[in-house]
Amino acid sequence: MAPTLIRFLRAFAWLRWRLVVNALRGGRRRDAMESFSRISALGIPLLLACLIGGIAVVLGALGYFGGAEMGSGSVRAIRVMAVPRVLLFLLMLCMVVIPTRRMSVAGHARFLLLPIPRRALHLLELLTSIAGPWIAVLLPGFALIATGLLVSSRAGVAVVAFAAALALVAFLASLNTAVASLTNWILRNRRRSEITALLGVLLFTLAAVAPNLASKAFGKRLRVGVDSGQLVEGFDRDLPEWSRALPSELYGRSIEHAVEGRDMTAWFSVALLALEALALYSLSSLLHTKLLESSESSRGRSSSVPIRTSAFRIPGLTNAVSAIAIVQARTSLRSVRGRIAIMLPAAVVAVLALAARYAPNELPAGGYLSAHGPLLLGCGIMFSLFAFLAFTMNQFATDRAGVARWMLAPVSEIELVHGKAVGCALVLSIPVLLSFIVALSMSPGGTWIAWISVLVGGVATYLLMSPVAVLMSALFPVAADLSKTGNGGNPHGLAMFTGMALVGTLSSIPTAILVIVDHRMQRPVLALALVVAWAAIAFVVALPALKMAAGAVASRRESLVLAARER
């Protein structure tokens, strides 16, 4: 079994290496702009790799000095062990909530067709997960805690630390594999995956108030004036009894007990941790088998209702522009990213309104926010613009194979660009309307002029943003999958960054007008007039700018079609 497994491992490692290298090299059908786009897209992963490498080095150093300190009998060092325990627990939570998008052997039919036993495939997954960033970043820390203990002549404790680390790594790898298998199984069905992603993101957002509450409780202790050692000890004491069975706790406590000379208790913790790892390994094996045996299905219900062809046309637009706008709106609304972008801003506005009402001192300008609904609406508009960057900053390639349909249809680039802009605006109006309803019902203060001014300011921001969005979408297309909530659905890093900067910069002008003229000078009518004038300027600028951006689309047609097909 072992030589066979080593052979598989070697083949799999080589495969991953070649995939990385070939992804960097790209296809041969690339022009200079696409080469630049491809290279610049590597910036963020490179930055992350440097960050992870840096964290691993820091954790390694901390582990070594912590181990050496504990070995020399420092009480403070032993107390501080509670910190890595909490961090490890948070890491486990992260692993469950944000499963890594590592390549799963089950996701590739080719692996299943090769003569590899399923148990070996599962083991392969497990070993691959150890090389993933979640676990790999911890390995130097684990190894150097034991080394630090060994250096300070506590060989027995070092052995306990090493054994506990092995058991914990096995547990983490099993957890990672179990979550990855479950995630992949969910993704095997399109509808199931979309519903799960939607619920997950909404719950994640609503859970955003939890750190706020936690920080309040922790902050209260800090304000009382206890020192950090006592703080950690107090925190440790307050932990519920059941938390002692958590793998992170078992790992930390086994070292603590060994340092304190309670060898039996220490080894009991290690054994318990190993048992937990074994149980989770069995569970991950079951989940992996279920994944391998499940068939991929994307078929939804089949409706036997009569065919209905509704040929609605948006008034004031040509046939082509209206058709493009409707397709843009429909395809956006039917994607996971689109649904999230529609619901998220209003949910965030509601959370903000609640936080501003019940904990005004915890938020900047919290008191003001709770009394001024228009400000909440402004936040809602900004959140909506941010949430829709996945669409606005990657307007063409998100249509994937559909891009070729635009190119084959008898529509000019300017019609395409106008249609896309109207379509995005139509979809954007939904979260803005929802934010308006939430803001109005939770914080009805503010004059009606202020509400209108904020809305007009939002329109101006969108108008000015549109041509740049078209340009970035044409220059940096990414075949994003909008059914994905993670990186897979994101636009190009540069486009995303530009979009964020644009939303921030362009919305600052109407915001400044409203803050100075409406709030400080108390002249709401003048503020409205100025914002309307700003919107008019935006409109006058946006029209020719869109025409220029359409020129960029024309020159990038070929690249758009190729990029949208990931070639």
Next chain:
Amino acid sequence: MELAVETHELRKHFGPLAAVDGVALAVPSGSFYGFLGPNGAGKSTTIKCLTGLLRPSGGTMRILGIDPIADPIAVKRQVGVVPEDLALFDRLTGAETLTFVGQVYGLDKTAMRARSIELLELMDLAPAARDLVADYSHGMRKKLALAVALLPAPRLLFLDEPFEGIDAIASRQIKDLLAAFVKNGGTIFLTSHILEIVDRLCDHLGVIHKGKLVAQAPLAELRAGVGVGKTVEEIFLDVVGAEKQVAPTFEWLRR
């Protein structure tokens, strides 16, 4: 002879690779033109250049007498295409896809509705007309792409492997439909690896090999050149020189 598609020295380069190398097509109006070639010969690239999905590196083209580079919209109004990747929106339903295409081509509502229903029923897609394209099988997508190409009643159809993944019943219906399209004066430019279909449907043949057009003539003429009674497969193999190659023995495969 009026030509539906005419190219001179058509070239498309991807870096040092000449995917299409000086191709001179002459597709007569009202013909069923089969465009054949081995894998990677440049068939799909040629179709992409003709339909505006790729910009040629050189040469000239005229589609239905119009220069597609100078006036792409005018060409597109008269042309239907089933491209290699089908170019469908995953998150539209089948019916919505046809509605969208009808609107873009400026069809009136009554014609659009009638044609959509007729095409969906012909392609056996009516029960799934309100399902998202993302939920369609490969064959269903292919049939929808063909319906999309036919909806605006084009004068010229470009079909890139239209029969791949289509079941025998639908394939028969589509063949009849395409034959009727040509009989009524339309022109079809078709690529297919299923040479029996080309044999039965096409009256003109063009063969591309390593980016160059190595044969182009009415099928009857090509048959006469190679030998009476020869099939398209035999003509094709003869033209690309495959029959001259010695078949490998693969000793290691012997039991």
